Amino acid sequence: xxxxxxxxxxxxxxxxxxxxxxxxxxxxxxxxxxxxxxxxxxxxxxxxxxxxxxxxxxxxxxxxxxxxxxxxxxxxxxxxxxxxxxxxxxxxxxxxxxxxxxxxxxxxxxxxxxxxxxxxxxxxxxxxxxxxxxxxxxxxxxxxxxxxxxxxxxxxxxxxxxxxxxxxxxxxxxxxxxxxxxxxxxxxxxxxxxxxxxxxxxxxxxxxxxxxxxxxxxxxxxxxxxxxxxxxxxxxxxxxxxxxxxxx
Numbered sequence: 001x002x003x004x005x006x007x008x009x010x011x012x013x014x015x016x017x018x019x020x021x022x023x024x025x026x027x028x029x030x031x032x033x034x035x036x037x038x039x040x041x042x043x044x045x046x047x048x049x050x051x052x053x054x055x056x057x058x059x060x061x062x063x064x065x066x067x068x069x070x071x072x073x074x075x076x077x078x079x080x081x082x083x084x085x086x087x088x089x090x091x092x093x094x095x096x097x098x099x100x101x102x103x104x105x106x107x108x109x110x111x112x113x114x115x116x117x118x119x120x121x122x123x124x125x126x127x128x129x130x131x132x133x134x135x136x137x138x139x140x141x142x143x144x145x146x147x148x149x150x151x152x153x154x155x156x157x158x159x160x161x162x163x164x165x166x167x168x169x170x171x172x173x174x175x176x177x178x179x180x181x182x183x184x185x186x187x188x189x190x191x192x193x194x195x196x197x198x199x200x201x202x203x204x205x206x207x208x209x210x211x212x213x214x215x216x217x218x219x220x221x222x223x224x225x226x227x228x229x230x231x232x233x234x235x236x237x238x239x240x241x242x243x244x245x246x247x248x
Contacts, residue, residue: 048087051107052094060233062087063095063122065104073104073114075122077129077234084108090237095119119241126238131203133231134163134211137222145212145220147172154180154197159221161228162197165205168218173201176219185232186239200235202242 048064049056059079066083068074074081086107088098096119098104105112115121137143144153153159154176162182164173176182182199208217222228 048085050087050089050094051103052088052098052101055089057089059087061090061237063090063237067108067110067112071110071112073112073118075118075125077122077125077237091240092119092243095122095241123238123241126234126241127203127207130231130234130238131207131211133227133234134208134220134222135213137225137227137231138212140225140227142223142225142227143212143220145208145214145217147176147219150176150219150221151179153221153223158223159197160224161222161231162199163203163208163220163222164199164201165203165208165218166201167204172219186236198232200232202235202238 046059047056048059048062050062064076064079065073065086065088066076066081073086076085079085086104088095099114099118104114134143138145144150150159150162154162159180162176162180164177177199180197180199182197185198185200185202203211205216205218208220209215212220222231
């Protein structure tokens with residue numbers, strides 16, 4: 001069942017139903033991926049200032065919020081809702097600080113209300129976006145699942161994202177990660193001639209299976225392209241938000 005904030009976000013986007021809003025999100029993600037194919041790297045892209053830390057960062061490293069109906073704060077993770085954007089670093093501590101000190105209202109110079117559990121809702125929405133992107137990659141022929149297929153892609157140098165179920169057996173995951181020389185999502189890989197492989201282990205086997213249309217998935221991979229780039233940006237934001245929560 002969708003929460004009140006999902007309903008608010010859907011109203012802000014004029015979505016007629018939850019199903020339509022989910023489809024809109026998937027289409028927006030696909031559009032972002034297409035744009036990512038043409039864009040310069042994030043470090044050279046648009047910059048925004050975090051209202052909590054006052055740091056200037058690429059948009060891909062921040063979370064955007066807008067004022068929704070009745071001055072309720074609405075997360076706009078795709079950056080497409082109308083209205084002035086209020087930006088916060090994709091970090092649980094920064095988001096908590098902005099909420100505790102009422103920085104959204106101060107930045108907007110309006111009496112904005114933050115719904116209860118906003119940080120957890122942001123994490124839920126980021127997780128949904130990531131899984132939708134994985135599903136889109138499957139439909140575009142840019143994803144494979146299963147140990148043998150992932151292993152073959154690693155041999156061929158086709159994989160740039162290695163997806164490992166967080167609840168999968170450690171041995172197989174360790175072997176593939178070692179073979180790929182993968183770096184964990186959220187770290188800065190060394191420069192190399194070919195794109196480094198990034199390990200994402202934020203999703204359960206059931207979540208990966210649902211996204212990829214399989215009964216059970218522990219190992220999967222994405223090839224280079226716009227979908228992989230957007231997924232990595234969203235997965236890094238998700239990791240930062242949930243890591244701060246788990247450490248808190």
